[in-house]
Amino acid sequence: MEEYAKHCALDGRLVMVGFGSIGQGVLPLILRHIEIAPERITIVTADERGRAEAEHYGIRFIKEPLTRENHRTVLDPLLGRGDFLLNLSVDVSSVALVELAAEKGAMYLDTCIEPWPGGYTDTSVSPSLRSNYALRESALAVRQRHPDAPTAVITHGANPGLVSHFVKQALLNIAEDTGRDATPPTTREGWAALAKDLNIKVIHVAERDTQISSVPKRRGEFVNTWSIDGFVSEGSQPAELGWGSHEKTFPPDGSRHEFGSGAAIFLNRPGVTQRVRTWTPMEGPFHGFLITHSEAISIPDYLTVREGDTVVYRPTAHYAYHPCDDAVKSIHEFAGKNYVQQETQRLIMDEIIDGVDELGVLLAGHEKGAYWYGSQLSIEEARQLVPYNSATSLQVCVAVLSGMVWAIENPGRGVVEPDEMDYRRCLDICMPYLGPVVGAYTDWTPLEGRNKLFPEDVDSSDPWQFKNVRVI
C-alpha cells in the first residue's frame, strides 16, 4: 500500500452529513491524509447510496434524513468540542448546521449554503430572498452571533471554494507577467488593490465538463456528473453575478438587493436559461450557463476597493458553466417543462467513458487580455488518483480535504469563506489531485465573431461589458 502524507490529525470525531457523489469521493481522501480512526467517523445520510463504500472502510452508516425538526436530536449525541461536522448533503440547512456546530464547539465545513427543502424555489418570497446572496448573508450573520465559535468553513468545494484560491494565484501570475511586484498580499485590501491595479474587469469561473457516458440520456431523466438535486436547485435560483464597477449597462431584467454587501445583483430568471460567453484553453470559446454560486458574490465582495463608502473598484464575477453534454440536454428538457424536475435522475460515475473537467478562473480586462488558470483533470487520471471519483467530484473532494485540514490547523476562526483562508496551503494540498494545472493567456473576447451573420447590439467600446458576455 502506498504511503500518503498525513497533513494533520483530527482528535475528535467526524460526522459526515450526506454521502452522495461528494461524500463518497472525499472519504478515501480523508482516510488517506487526515489522522483519524474509521471508528470515529459517522455518516448520516438520507438514502442507501454509498453504504457499500462505508462498509468497505468500516464506517458507521446511519440512514436518517435530517429535517428542521429532527436535526438537533439526531446530531446532538454525535457532536462535541473538537469534533468536526462535514456537511455534504442537499436539502439540509447549512445555517442550521453551522449554528449547531458553533453551539457544540465543533468545527464545520460545507461546499454550498443549502436551505431546507423548497427554499430555493419558495415563491412565497421574492427572488432576492431565494438568491445565494441572501443565503450568504444569513450564513455570515452567524459570525456575529457566534464570534468565538470554532472554525466553520462555508462553501469550500471546487467552486465555490478552490476557485477563490485560483483567483489569487492568477492575480499573482498576471502581476508577474506584467512586470509588477508578485509578492502575495497579506490582507483583503492588498488583494483588492492588486486586482484593481491589474484592471481586472471580469472574473468568470469558466468550466467545461466534457465527460461523456456510455449510457445515453433517456427522456424524463436528468443526467449529471454531480448532484442532480443540487444542480437543479441552483439552476432554478435567480442568475446572480458580482456587479463590476466598470459596467455601463444595467441589465433590463436585473435587480439589486435591498440588504447586505451590495456586491452582487441578480437577473429575474433562473440560471439554467441564461447563457454567457466564456473561454477555456482546451475548449476555446463556448456558451456556459450563468448558474448562481456563492463565489460570484464572495470573490467580488472580497476584491472590492472602497474610498469611504464609495465603491471605486469591483470586478464583475460569475459562473459560466458548461456541464457535461448530457446535463445540457437535461436542462433543455427541464426548462421546456417550466422547471418541473424530471422524474428520474442519474448521476454518472462508472459509465463515464471519456472526458475532462476543465475548471478554472478567467480573469479579463487587464493589459494581457484574458488569463485562464485552473485544473484540467481527466476522468482517467481522477480514477487513477482516488477511488469512488470522477473528474468532477475529485476537484471538489480534494478542496473539501484541504478546507478540513486548514480548519483543523486553524481551529478558532469562526465562520470563514474561502477568500479568507490561506490560498497557498489549500492549493498545495489540492495540487497533486488536480491533473494539469495550467495558466493560459488569450486574446479572445466576447466580441470575437460577433455581429457577422446578423446585426447584434454590442458595446464595442469595451469588450468586457456584461452586455457583451450575455447571450440574448
Place this chain on the structure above:
Amino acid sequence: MEEYAKHCALDGRLVMVGFGSIGQGVLPLILRHIEIAPERITIVTADERGRAEAEHYGIRFIKEPLTRENHRTVLDPLLGRGDFLLNLSVDVSSVALVELAAEKGAMYLDTCIEPWPGGYTDTSVSPSLRSNYALRESALAVRQRHPDAPTAVITHGANPGLVSHFVKQALLNIAEDTGRDATPPTTREGWAALAKDLNIKVIHVAERDTQISSVPKRRGEFVNTWSIDGFVSEGSQPAELGWGSHEKTFPPDGSRHEFGSGAAIFLNRPGVTQRVRTWTPMEGPFHGFLITHSEAISIPDYLTVREGDTVVYRPTAHYAYHPCDDAVKSIHEFAGKNYVQQETQRLIMDEIIDGVDELGVLLAGHEKGAYWYGSQLSIEEARQLVPYNSATSLQVCVAVLSGMVWAIENPGRGVVEPDEMDYRRCLDICMPYLGPVVGAYTDWTPLEGRNKLFPEDVDSSDPWQFKNVRVI
C-alpha cells in the same frame, strides 16, 4: 418477396441528384411503388455515401458534385421530355434545377429550396435575402417564366411537404369535432375560409425527435438524424414565421420583407438560437427551435383570407423543432462558436437504439383549444417497413414518394407547392409508412406554468400570441 402496390409508372428516366439520408431512404420506396426499371435510374451525387446501396439495387452511381458551372453539362444528357429530376441534394440551387427541368420538359421534385453553396450565410446580402421567404419567391418566379412546364413539386418532404396535408386533415377533423361541415374544400379560398371560421390562430409544425444513439456525441462533432449540412444551413438562416392577423405585438427584433407575398416575417437572429414553446402528445410541453422552413411561409400564405387588398385572416405559423438530443447538444456547441460549423459530422442511422420521431401540426386558438395531428413513427417500425431508413428519413422519404406519384399522375402543372396538391392522394400513399397517425386535443397553452418562479412578461389576454410562445 412481398408484393407491393405500384401506384403509377414512370415511362421516362429518373435522375436522382444527391444520395444522402433521404436519397438512400427513398430509393427502395421508389422501386417498390413506382414502375421503373433500375437501368433507367441514375444517381448524381457528391461523395461515396450510398454507393453500396446503389450497387445492391443495380443503379448507376455518378460521383460528380454539381456546381453553378457544370450542372447543365452533367445533367443535359440525362434529362429529356417525360423524365424525372429528383433533387435530394444540399448545396445545389433548386431554382437552377427547376429551371433546367422546365427547359428539358422533365418533371421535378425537391424537399427544400437550396441555394448554391454559401447562399444561406452570404453576409454580403441582407438577412431578408438569406431567408426561405426570398428563396420561395425566387422559386415561384419560375412559374411565371415557364407557365407550361411539366409539374415541378417544390419542398415536398415531411416538412415542408406532408405537414401541409396534415394541416388540411386537421382542419377537417376540428370542423367535424366542433359540429361543422367537414366536407373538404376544393379551392384555396375554401380552405382559408375554413381555417378562419375555426379561428385557427397558430399552426406549429411541432416535432419531437426522441431517437438516441449508442455512440455518444464527441466534442467538435455535429450529430443528427438527417442532413447535418442541411440543418446547419437552415439553422443559420433567420428564424422565420408566418405572421398571423391576431398578433398584437410585433417582435422587437422582427422585420418584414420589402417584396413578395407578405405572409411571413423574420427575426434578426439564426433559428438555432430561438426557442419556442410547443406541445406534442407523447412529449407534452417542450421547447423547440424556431428553424426556418418553407411551410412556415407557404401554409399561412395559402390560408390567408383577404378582403380586397386587406388581410383579414392569417394564422401565425412556424416550425417548432426539437431535434434528437444529440443535435440539441450539437447546436448548443455550434452557437457557442458563433455559428462556425463543427469539423466533423455524424448522421446517425444504424447506431440509433431507440426513439420516435413525433412529427405533426399543432392547430391552436379554436374552440377546443389546441389539436395536434401527425405521425409517431418509431425507429423499430421504420426499420421493419423500409431498409436504409430511420424514423426521421422514412417520414420524409414516403412524402417524396407520394409527391412523385402525384406529379406523374398530374404531369402538366408547372411549379407547385405542397399546399396546392391533392392532400388526400398524398396522405393515402404515405399512411402505411407513418406508424401511428394520431389526432389529440389538449388544453395546454404557452401560458401554462408561466410566471411562477419569476415574473414574466406575458400577454394573458390571449395565450396564442407569439410573444407568449417565444422563449426569451
